[in-house]
Amino acid sequence: MSNKPRTALAVAGLSLGTALNPLNSSMIAVALVVLRADFGLDVAAVTWVVTSFYLASAAGQPVMGRLADRFGPRRMFLLGMGLVAITCALAPLAPNFALLCVARAVMALGTATAYPSAVVMVGTLAHQANVEAARPLGRLQMANTSAAAVGPVVGGLLVGFVGWESLFLVNVPLSLAALLIVARAAPPDKARERGSVAELVRDSDLPGIAGFIGALLLVMMAALNVAPDYRWPMLAGGTVLAALFAWRELRFAKPFLDLRLLGRNRPLMLVYLAFAVFSSVYYFVFFGLPQLLQEAGGYDPGVVGLLMLPLAGMSVVATPWAVAAMGRFGVRRVLLAGVVLLTVVAALMWVLTGTLAIPFVVVLTALMGIPYGTVGIASNQGMFVSTRPQDRGVAAGIYQTCRYVGAITATVMIGVFASGGVHQDSWMRMVLAMLVLCVVTFGISVFWRQQKA
Structure with missing residues (x-):
């Protein structure tokens, strides 16, 4: 197989693998009511099935990235897909809800x-195919965006026709397909660090990794208010642990971060800052709008899922356009243009305070x-070009x-602005919050300049 077809196949496998995280983070939402009935849970308890996934993902991403840098990305990708296949094959057999969350x-x-x-x-694959890295990165972006947006629709169909168990089982063939494609088409890992197990453990900064995960978990659990009686002690503990983590990492010879x-x-x-604030604007819409349509508009959950599909469709169309525009105008101009457009669309969301008619929503x-x-x-792309390989x-x-x-951040703020329910008055407050966040995103993005790390 020549380089370009092999590269395209490898990117397809990588895209499938990267789509599994956003897909599973969104499609579980439609199964919460069914899980409550099957396991006899209240509303607070059932949210752990969502919280456990978010916390493990947030803490695991940088850890797995560090391991990929150290031991080889292909090896880590295959290991991760194998872990997904085994876990999802066994998860439906869980005898209780706690093990299901695990x-x-x-x-x-x-x-x-x-x-x-x-x-x-991506860097190696782009070099092999003699294309800009933005192209395969764009395909990864499209896969992530599409998976997150279609998750509620796919989840609703699976739960309705099969049951909540299918939300796990569907990952088995998908992860195995990604594993087999990448194993066949992706280039082998370059020589990475070698040495005895003791040396690898010593140099892997396990205390730093533990401190990072612990601080992140405590702060996020406090933000999510998963244990109301311990919210402030968890926040204080997370802050102290974060300070200790920073102190250690600044002094350790080979720090994890x-x-x-x-x-x-x-x-x-x-x-990082701009993307975090931008994501809060997006998730205001992703989490807030479906609730508005159900509570204030009276739409069926299945209809609401379909009404969110245009978001995925247009993001898929916009991504290759943005890739081409970056090649012509540069990353910074495209980034700023996107943030300006985001601000305009956030302002237009004000229309929904007066009407929830389907044409306007679409x-x-x-x-x-x-x-x-x-x-x-x-x-x-800004992250990619700002970082050493x-x-x-x-x-x-x-x-x-x-x-x-x-x-x-978005879910916490929705809870603050819509404590009495998501209706058109609370949506007005959320639109104002989105506009403030858009201004902050633009202010951060203005100062970004493309340069090699």
């Missing part, structure tokens, strides 16, 4: 290997897909963690 967390760790590993491999490098790499830090969800695809791929795995992992931070 299975979701393990599945999240497996899917978390895909994106950072894929980003590391090189804070000294991040301190010197201003473009990368700006990409137009607005479609319009939101354009800046989502544009800013998403521009931020992704040997650091792209962990950089991509942290990039994905920024997405989850934005998602969690």
